[in-house]
Amino acid sequence: MPVTQSGRGSASGYEVVQASREFQTLRRRLGSFVVPAGMLFLGWYFLYVIVAAFAPGFMRTRVLGEVNVGLCFGGAQFVSTFTITIIYSRWAQRHFDPLSARIRQRLETGRRP
Amino acid sequence: MTTLASGGVVGIPAVNITIFAFFVVVTLIIALTAAGGNQTTTDYYAGGRAFSGRQNGIAIGGDYLSAASFLGIAGLIALHGYDGFLYSIGFLVGWLLVLLLVAAPLRNTGRYTTADVLDLRLRAVPVRAAAAVSTLTVSLFYLLAQMAGAGALVSLLLGVRSSAGQDITVAVVGLLMIFYVLVGGMKGTTWVQIVKATILAVGAAATTIWVLARAGFSLSGLLRHAAASSQAGSAVLGPGLLYGVNTVSKFNFISLSIALVLGTAGLPHVLMRLYTVPSASEARRSVVWTVWLVGLFYLFTLVLGYGAMWLVGGKQIESSPGAANSAVPLLAFRLGGTLLLGIVAAVAFATILAVVAGLTITASASFAHDVYAGVLRGGDAGPGEEVRVARVTAVVIGGVAVIGGIFAKDVDVAFLVALAFAVAASANLPSILYSLFWPRFTSRGALWSIYGGLISSVGLIIFSPVVSGSASAPGGAGPSLISDPHINFAFFPLDNPGIVSIPLAFFLGWLGSVTDKRPSDPARFARMQVRALTGIGAERGSQV
Numbered sequence: 001m002p003v004t005q006s007g008r009g010s011a012s013g014y015e016v017v018q019a020s021r022e023f024q025t026l027r028r029r030l031g032s033f034v035v036p037a038g039m040l041f042l043g044w045y046f047l048y049v050i051v052a053a054f055a056p057g058f059m060r061t062r063v064l065g066e067v068n069v070g071l072c073f074g075g076a077q078f079v080s081t082f083t084i085t086i087i088y089s090r091w092a093q094r095h096f097d098p099l100s101a102r103i104r105q106r107l108e109t110g111r112r113p
Numbered sequence: 114m115t116t117l118a119s120g121g122v123v124g125i126p127a128v129n130i131t132i133f134a135f136f137v138v139v140t141l142i143i144a145l146t147a148a149g150g151n152q153t154t155t156d157y158y159a160g161g162r163a164f165s166g167r168q169n170g171i172a173i174g175g176d177y178l179s180a181a182s183f184l185g186i187a188g189l190i191a192l193h194g195y196d197g198f199l200y201s202i203g204f205l206v207g208w209l210l211v212l213l214l215v216a217a218p219l220r221n222t223g224r225y226t227t228a229d230v231l232d233l234r235l236r237a238v239p240v241r242a243a244a245a246v247s248t249l250t251v252s253l254f255y256l257l258a259q260m261a262g263a264g265a266l267v268s269l270l271l272g273v274r275s276s277a278g279q280d281i282t283v284a285v286v287g288l289l290m291i292f293y294v295l296v297g298g299m300k301g302t303t304w305v306q307i308v309k310a311t312i313l314a315v316g317a318a319a320t321t322i323w324v325l326a327r328a329g330f331s332l333s334g335l336l337r338h339a340a341a342s343s344q345a346g347s348a349v350l351g352p353g354l355l356y357g358v359n360t361v362s363k364f365n366f367i368s369l370s371i372a373l374v375l376g377t378a379g380l381p382h383v384l385m386r387l388y389t390v391p392s393a394s395e396a397r398r399s400v401v402w403t404v405w406l407v408g409l410f411y412l413f414t415l416v417l418g419y420g421a422m423w424l425v426g427g428k429q430i431e432s433s434p435g436a437a438n439s440a441v442p443l444l445a446f447r448l449g450g451t452l453l454l455g456i457v458a459a460v461a462f463a464t465i466l467a468v469v470a471g472l473t474i475t476a477s478a479s480f481a482h483d484v485y486a487g488v489l490r491g492g493d494a495g496p497g498e499e500v501r502v503a504r505v506t507a508v509v510i511g512g513v514a515v516i517g518g519i520f521a522k523d524v525d526v527a528f529l530v531a532l533a534f535a536v537a538a539s540a541n542l543p544s545i546l547y548s549l550f551w552p553r554f555t556s557r558g559a560l561w562s563i564y565g566g567l568i569s570s571v572g573l574i575i576f577s578p579v580v581s582g583s584a585s586a587p588g589g590a591g592p593s594l595i596s597d598p599h600i601n602f603a604f605f606p607l608d609n610p611g612i613v614s615i616p617l618a619f620f621l622g623w624l625g626s627v628t629d630k631r632p633s634d635p636a637r638f639a640r641m642q643v644r645a646l647t648g649i650g651a652e653r654g655s656q657v
Contacts, residue, residue: 018639026646034213042374045206049370052199052352053363059195060351065333066340070195070351077202078408084209085404089397092217097394104647 017107026099033091041084048073125451129270132455133462137289140308140463144293144301154496155652157503158225158478159388160299162652166395170402172303173386175310177204177377177403178410179255179468179530180262180438183313184461186411188437190418191444192427194339194349196356197418199366200531201411203373208407210378212400218549218645220387220396224652227384227541228483231548233644234637236556238488243563245483247540248381250567251533252476253513255382256469258529260286260518262438263465269439270458280519286466287515293470294477294507299389302470309460309467314406316460317413320441323448324420332416339419342426349422365607369531372611376534379541382475393648420444469514477506531609532574539566539614543622549645551626555633558626566618573610578603 017023052059052070059070155161164172182204189197223229228244263286273279293302328335340347348354356366377383387396421430421440424447433439445457481503486494494502521529543562547554574580581603607613626633644650 014640014643015636017643023643023646027642030646038210038213041206041209045202045374046370048202049199049367053356053366056351056353056357060347065331066336066347066350067333068350071198071336074195074198074202077206078412081206081209081404082408085212085401088212089401092394092397100647104649107643107647107649 017103020103022099022103026096026103029099030096033088033096037084037088041080044080045077048077125455126271128451128455129458132459136459136463137466140305140467141293141296143304143308144297147297147301147304154225154500156300157298157500158385158474158482160303162389162391163300164303164389166390166398167402168307169303169386169390169395170399171310171406172306172389173383173399173403174406174410175306175313175464175467176382176386176471177407178310178313178464180259180266180461180465182410182414183317183464184262184266184438184441185530187414187418187421187444188430188440189355190415191421191425191430191440192437193355194343194345194419194422195352196354196366198415199352199356199370200373201414203370204377205404205408205411207374207377208400208404210375211383212397212404214546214549215378215384216387216396216400217393219384219545220390220393221648221651222549222641222645223388225385225388225482226479227381227545228479228487231544231559232487233641234548234554234633235559237492240556240559240563241483241487243560244541244544245479245488247536247563247567248479248483249476250571251379251381251537251541252472252479252510253517254533254536255380255530256472256476256510256514257517257521258533259465259469259472260514261521261529263462263518266438266442266458266461266465269433269442270454270461283518284515286462286469287511287518290466290469290473290514291508291511293466294473294511295504297470299474302467302474303386303389305463305467305470309463310406313460313464314410316456317410317417320445320448320453320457321413321416321420324416324424324444327420327424327448335416335419335423338423342423344427361606364612365609368535368607368609368612371615372531372535372538372609375538375542375611375615377537379537379545380534381479381537381541382471384545385475385478386471391653393651417441417444424448473507473510473514476510477503480506532579535574535609535611535614536567536570538611539570539618540564541566542615543618547622547626549641552635552638553626553633554622555626555629555631557629557631558622558624561625562618562622565621566614569617570610570614573605573607573614576603577605577608577610579608 051073056070059068059073061069063069063072153161182201186197186200186204189200191197219227219230222233226244226248228241228248231240231244260283263283271282273282293305297305325332325335328338336350340349343349345354356362356369387399390396390399418440421444425440425443430437430440430443433443442454442457442461446454481499485502486492486499540563543566544559547558547562581601605613
């Protein structure tokens with residue numbers, strides 16, 4: 001059975017875990033993926049929004065037949081969303097979940113905070 | 114060919130009603146069997162946490178692809194071209210925020226509602242009450258949008274012309290939805306969502322292929338036909354028709370874009386679904402499935418929108434009851450006659466029904482779990498009692514939705530949903546993100562950011578051209594809710610409050626925390642962070 005849900009008791013046990021080297025590695029690992037990925041997709045999205053709002057002429061430039069820059073740029077937002085999704089879920093399975101599960105198991109079986 | 118919208122009704126109402134009734138019966142059976150002998154608190158709120166990531170991801174897609182997506186966005190593209198596409202991009206990209214920052218830690222730290230997450234670090238009672246108020250407000254905004262869509266659709270498809278007839282149909286939708294929720298709980302509504310999302314995706318894919326086939330499987334050909342049949346000509350292929358009119362409308366668009374991309378991660382009925390899976394990694398997997406489903410679907414709507422522009426024509430869409438929302442039904446009728454129209458109509462109804470059920474269960478959980486058990490009873494309500502209160506609340510909310518839907522039936526659906534996104538991004542998102550990731554966040558910061566975001570976003574909507582003073586507001590809103598042009602208290606020029614209220618809510622969350630005399634407790638942040646990243650102490654699925 002997992003630790004009780006409300007578990008208000010000794011929060012200080014969690015502080016020990018939080019300070020451990022393994023947990024700090026986990027935290028840093030997550031941050032070093034999520035923060036740049038988040039800034040990348042938000043920046044890319046707002047670039048698109050601003051170009052759509054203030055440079056509609058550029059967006060109308062034809063690329064192939066009737067397909068213009070605007071449709072390609074919009075399509076690229078779809079592609080980038082799918083790509084980040086795939087990369088993140090693979091990364092999380094390989095580099096985050098195993099370490100996270102190891103810390104959890106140690107907590108559940110060993111010293112229960 | 115049967116007359117198309119000449120008398121305002123398309124196809125044969127009896128066929129539409131039959132297909133719709135068939136769908137209702139099938140989903141009711143599903144809801145009944147899925148519910149089984151259920152209804153512990155976890156069953157009712159979280160479907161026993163027994164759904165797989167794939168099932169839940171499809172169900173989230175079902176919740177997310179509401180009438181606004183299915184009918185609203187395609188309709189906007191059919192009428193205004195490229196600018197409708199801008200909605201779908203914001204709606205899709207917003208999922209990355211859920212995936213990267215919210216899904217897994219939220220599943221690890223909460224039980225049923227987002228208030229559970231805040232509760233881990235902050236003073237329980239006032240913060241829980243605030244979170245419940247904002248959850249209920251966002252859910253009601255969203256409900257209103259869905260019910261408004263139901264009214265417009267009815268007049269088009271079922272031949273219900275009289276205002277009273279429409280009101281009765283809205284009431285029937287409300288009653289059906291209450292029944293789903295009472296009988297099925299989260300398990301039943303999830304299965305309804307899965308069925309609905311699958312039919313919706315298959316139907317949209319088939320219609321898309323059909324449209325492309327008519328254009329010789331050439332996207333360029335489709336665009337050429339669409340532009341040729343539009344009064345605006347090739348301008349429909351680029352941005353600006355809707356939001357490029359003047360500087361105000363451009364900022365309106367930017368405000369909308371901010372709300373769309375940040376709103377998804379604050380939508381309570383989406384976040385609550387993350388609790389129906391057994392673990393954080395399944396929650397992440399859910400979102401991955403949702404991204405694929407939603408992304409492909411929005412690519413379909415692009416084709417459907419331009420297809421409707423080409424094959425139905427803007428004039429016909431605008432003059433039919435339901436205006437933009439009727440583009441896809443009219444397109445289906447033009448392509449596949451009565452039968453395809455009937456199917457599309459049934460899917461659209463099912464969409465409204467299912468999304469309304471999802472919203473109702475979220476709102477009732479928020480009231481019963483946060484307000485009743487958490488605040489009024491000080492966390493002391495028995496589980497049976499809590500579910501009973503949740504059921505009563507579901508009935509009340511259903512009633513409110515019916516009344517609201519009757520009043521809001523002429524408002525553009527995609528637009529109303531965008532307002533719900535703005536309120537969600539302002540009132541919910543800052544406190545969720547701060548609570549999960551910022552060590553110095555305090556109870557006062559949470560209260561300031563929730564109430565500040567809620568009051569500023571709703572307040573700015575009230576004092577915007579949406580409510581008063583505009584015969585036809587720039588940026589797609591159409592005329593104001595108060596149609597008398599002499600009544601004008603719109604001092605805020607933008608239709609969407611996001612550009613002001615979202616940064617303000619983040620700022621207030623920061624300011625409230627750093628000026629709080631009771632600083633944040635590092636021990637409780639440690640507990641939050643360890644639980645969020647490792648899943649220790651999180652409730653597992655009942656069958657896993």
